[in-house]
Amino acid sequence: MSRAMSARCLTAAVALLAAALPVSAASGAASASHNLTVYAVPNTVQFMNHADDRLRGMATNPFKFKSESVILNDNGKEKGQGPFPGDDILYTFKLFNDAKLAKPAGTALFTCYYEFAKRATCDSYFDLAKGIVLASGVVKFGQTHFTLGITGGTHAYLGALGQVSSTAAGKNAQRFDLHVTGTAQ
Amino acid sequence: MSSLEGVRRAAFIVAALVAVAGSAFVARAGAAPHRALTVYSVATGLQYINSADDSVRGKVNNPLDSTQNRLAPKHPGSQNGPNAGDIALYALKLFSDPTLKKPAGSAVYTCYFNYNEHALCQAYYKLAAGNTIVASGPIDFKKSGFTIVVTGGTKRYLGARGEAKVVPAAHNAQRIDFELLS
Amino acid sequence: MSRGLLATLATLVAAATAAVVPAAQATTHGRSLLFYAKPTQAQFINHSDDRARGLKSNPFNSDITLPPPPKANSAKKGARAGDDALFAFKLYSGPDLTHLVGTAIYNCTFNFNQEAICEADFELTHGSMIAMGPAQLGSTFRKILLPVTGGTGRYASARGQVTMTPSISKNTQIVLFQLV
Numbered sequence: 001m002s003r004a005m006s007a008r009c010l011t012a013a014v015a016l017l018a019a020a021l022p023v024s025a026a027s028g029a030a031s032a033s034h035n036l037t038v039y040a041v042p043n044t045v046q047f048m049n050h051a052d053d054r055l056r057g058m059a060t061n062p063f064k065f066k067s068e069s070v071i072l073n074d075n076g077k078e079k080g081q082g083p084f085p086g087d088d089i090l091y092t093f094k095l096f097n098d099a100k101l102a103k104p105a106g107t108a109l110f111t112c113y114y115e116f117a118k119r120a121t122c123d124s125y126f127d128l129a130k131g132i133v134l135a136s137g138v139v140k141f142g143q144t145h146f147t148l149g150i151t152g153g154t155h156a157y158l159g160a161l162g163q164v165s166s167t168a169a170g171k172n173a174q175r176f177d178l179h180v181t182g183t184a185q
Numbered sequence: 186m187s188s189l190e191g192v193r194r195a196a197f198i199v200a201a202l203v204a205v206a207g208s209a210f211v212a213r214a215g216a217a218p219h220r221a222l223t224v225y226s227v228a229t230g231l232q233y234i235n236s237a238d239d240s241v242r243g244k245v246n247n248p249l250d251s252t253q254n255r256l257a258p259k260h261p262g263s264q265n266g267p268n269a270g271d272i273a274l275y276a277l278k279l280f281s282d283p284t285l286k287k288p289a290g291s292a293v294y295t296c297y298f299n300y301n302e303h304a305l306c307q308a309y310y311k312l313a314a315g316n317t318i319v320a321s322g323p324i325d326f327k328k329s330g331f332t333i334v335v336t337g338g339t340k341r342y343l344g345a346r347g348e349a350k351v352v353p354a355a356h357n358a359q360r361i362d363f364e365l366l367s
Numbered sequence: 368m369s370r371g372l373l374a375t376l377a378t379l380v381a382a383a384t385a386a387v388v389p390a391a392q393a394t395t396h397g398r399s400l401l402f403y404a405k406p407t408q409a410q411f412i413n414h415s416d417d418r419a420r421g422l423k424s425n426p427f428n429s430d431i432t433l434p435p436p437p438k439a440n441s442a443k444k445g446a447r448a449g450d451d452a453l454f455a456f457k458l459y460s461g462p463d464l465t466h467l468v469g470t471a472i473y474n475c476t477f478n479f480n481q482e483a484i485c486e487a488d489f490e491l492t493h494g495s496m497i498a499m500g501p502a503q504l505g506s507t508f509r510k511i512l513l514p515v516t517g518g519t520g521r522y523a524s525a526r527g528q529v530t531m532t533p534s535i536s537k538n539t540q541i542v543l544f545q546l547v
Contacts, residue, residue, distance in 0.1 A: 045256040047247035048239045048270040053412045061411035062446035082248045085453050086412035090269050090299050111297055111305055115453045115472050116408050121488050123305055125323050134322060134334050136497045137519060138488045149497050149517030152334035152346060159346045159366040161517060161524035181524055184366055230436030230479065232448035233421035234414055266426045274448050274478045276436045293478045307484055309501045319500045319514050337514025337526060344526040344547035
């Protein structure tokens with residue numbers, strides 16, 4: 001290769017790198033990710049039965065749609081097993097770092113608002129040593145295996161995104177695998 | 186300059202650019218776009234939803250199994266609350282200055298109480314020109330300030346993430362400092 | 368110039384370029400998703416007794432210090448603060464509503480002046496998305512625009528906004544996701 005050609009190749013190389021430099025700067029922050037597993041044991045469970053509000057809502061509502069009917073037994077109770085739309089359940093959990101449930105890791109709270117077919121939108125927060133992680137998603141009543149989307153967090157989890165997967169873990173415990181991405185730290 | 190010198194000079198520039206590009210990439214990995222916004226809020230109304238009857242009904246009429254029913258909270262709660270299942274809805278006006286003279290929008294907090302005067306609150310802040318920020322998180326009503334998580338937004342705040350720190354301010358207001366990562 | 372020097376420089380350039388060009392982004396970034404939604408179920412939960420009880424029995428003495436905003440509950444026939452409205456939809460990929468791709472649920476809690484905070488969950492083939500934000504749910508419904516706050520599966524870390532608007536077809540809504 002002639003020197004002139006070599007010089008042109010090198011000029012091209014310099015130009016390519018000079019163009020790549022702002023691209024790297026503008027490519028956006030690479031962000032930290034954390035994988036965290038905690039084991040949860042339910043501490044309290046409270047059910048809010050909104051039967052009267054449901055019945056009232058059939059007759060008095062602002063919409064023209066045909067609202068779901070509330071079917072009552074002869075004793076005045078709703079037919080079938082709930083939870084019914086509008087009911088909510090609050091769960092609190094103690095969290096542990098290990099499957100033996102010996103090392104405390106914090107607490108969690110789930111508020112689940114029931115809709116149709118015993119499915120609920122659950123809003124949760126995990127109060128951990130390094131901060132709070134918020135997660136939300138749909139859970140079917142009685143289901144131990146579900147996944148929630150992480151919507152944010154505080155402190156070490158500031159800007160958190162990702163998801164939380166839940167599976168049953170032995171006696172009366174749940175395993176939560178938190179895959180946290182997008183945090184500032 | 187001879188061609189050989191020119192080639193060597195170009196080679197040096199290439200090497201320097203590689204070093205700088207690498208540093209920029211590493212530095213960028215630790216940095217994040219950052220926005221801050223401060224507004225002042227004043228509560229203009231509150232509606233409290235006392236779900237005492239639903240809670241009592243739920244103790245005896247529920248689909249939980251016996252193991253879960255044994256985990257029902259032992260303490261019945263207070264007559265006035267806040268008790269688990271109650272809801273507090275706050276309407277707020279927003280201002281861009283601490284003297285509360287320049288309107289900046291409005292906000293609503295919907296707080297679902299759980300235990301020990303804690304609630305999981307969902308908030309939206311409607312700012313000028315249709316810009317909205319949404320946030321949620323746990324709030325301890327025994328404390329005068331709180332920090333909740335910014336989870337999203339629209340228009341100028343599309344995809345927003347970060348946090349909103351709320352502290353008491355003059356004139357019965359609260360100062361809200363938004364720290365947005367994007 | 369020696370071939371060795373040229374080869375070395377070429378290698379340096381290739382390595383540097385590979386290092387600085389960003390890796391392929393997740394598929395949710397910077398894209399739009401369009402669905403057609405058909406309502407399947409709706410339920411309204413009327414909390415008037417809880418509201419009345421809350422005016423007298425609350426921890427804030429709010430009936431004295433901070434009453435509900437004026438005209439806050441002026442909506443006729445419900446849609447008052449604390450009431451809930453639930454809407455379920457089937458999601459289709461096209462306006463002919465033949466190819467089912469998922470479901471959606473909007474869970475809305477009213478606050479004041481016929482406004483509500485809605486939390487929406489979209490269950491799709493490869494994951495789910497969550498959105499939350501304010502909605503005007505008066506009798507002349509036009510559009511609901513909610514920020515997307517997260518997701519699972521293929522949509523884990525989803526952010527952006529989702530708009531629901533009436534389509535020209537009767538009883539069908541257009542759902543448009545704009546993800547950043």
